[in-house]
Amino acid sequence: MYPITYLTDCSDGNARARLSTRIGALFGQSPTIVAADGPDPEAFAALTLLDCLRSTESLGEDGHPTITLLNIAPRDGAWPNGVPFCYFWYGQHLVASTFNARALELVRRELDVQKVFVTDIREVLASASWTNLEPAEVDRIADTQFRSLWYLPLLAKWIADDRPVPSTPTVVPLTPDEPPTVRVIDNFGNCKLNCHPTAIGFTLGASIPVTHRTADGTTKQTNVTCYPHLTAVPRNAPGLIPGSSGTGYLELVIRGASAATHFNLQPGDAPLRRSVD
Incomplete structure (x- = not known):
């Protein structure tokens, strides 16, 4: 089993309960849920993601693979039903995340994560022949407001299980230079x-x-x-x-x-x- 850490701005009690239960049902264990809150959740998520991945270094042994989920998804209207989700590997460690350039900027800069694999929810669900999802369930998951509950854990599970998830290799965009923040x-x-x-x-x-x-x-x-x-x-x-x-x-x-x-x-x-x- 993979240790799972979930960084998310959907962190109220109701959201935590649902996330813990769904991930537990998928993976057989519940995640550590970390609230990306405060006045700048993207800033918190970016540094915390970098710290999570760096904490897997210098173990003195190979260690175990981990999964880190990250959800910071402003509904800014630039994408239909919100920004897409992506994934990447850092060594043996899987990260599944919203495609948020600012949240990914520090792993791009410090860990050389220059490229991620961006997914389209409906395309992935429609191609998932290894599941018993009904067409109505596919529609519900693709159209839901709470995509980080219904889709992101599925993406992480299927990538971890080496399923043939369709994706597009995409360069992580550069973000505007910020002063020391x-x-x-x-x-x-x-x-x-x-x-x-x-x-x-x-x-x-x-x-x-x-x-x-x-x-x-x-x-x-x-x-x-x-x-x-x-x-x-x-x-x-x-x-x-x-x-x-x-x-x-x-x-x-x-x-x-x-x-x-x-x-x-x-x-x-x-x-x-x-x-x-």
Whole structure:
């Protein structure tokens, strides 16, 4: 059996119950469901997907294959009934996802996932001769509002089972350059960004200006010192360090307190400038 992690913006209690039950019925085990919520769910999903795949490295052995599902699907009208779903392999690890360039940008950049396999729901369901789905069920699944419940788990199961699922190899689109952006705020209040320390001119002992909001809503700049790791930051002082996410991505921290609260930051905020804008 594959360990399954599901990152999704459909994460209320009702959605979690249905997702857990359907995936359990398909795979014989329920997934770990992670809410991609907050003001910038795509940013959270992109860094978390990268971290999930990187966590399968350096095991000291071959390890077991995993499945990661990702659903971030804005209904922007660009696609009939929403953006399509795709899949790709990272070594022996399967990812089935909405075809969302921003959610896939960090695995493209850091893990060289340049191409994914995009599927058409109705085409896949119509060709699935290995199932006992009736035509009315095919129509219901293809037309449903909750495609990440009815279709995405089927896609993952059929790819994992090596079924001949029709798909189109598609290059992951480039996304517009962003300034260093807060992608995840952890439970300690550390702000994980989407860039390497070198992108902002990180040098041990140097001070880097951090732009943030004050309690009265005005914008302020505070110089923050660069340190090699968290324990080198003086207690209750802010610091910039190479963090644990991505491939050593930058983190804004306060040792013993919440940097997010202190600087009034949330995912999607851009508190730093690249050193070569």
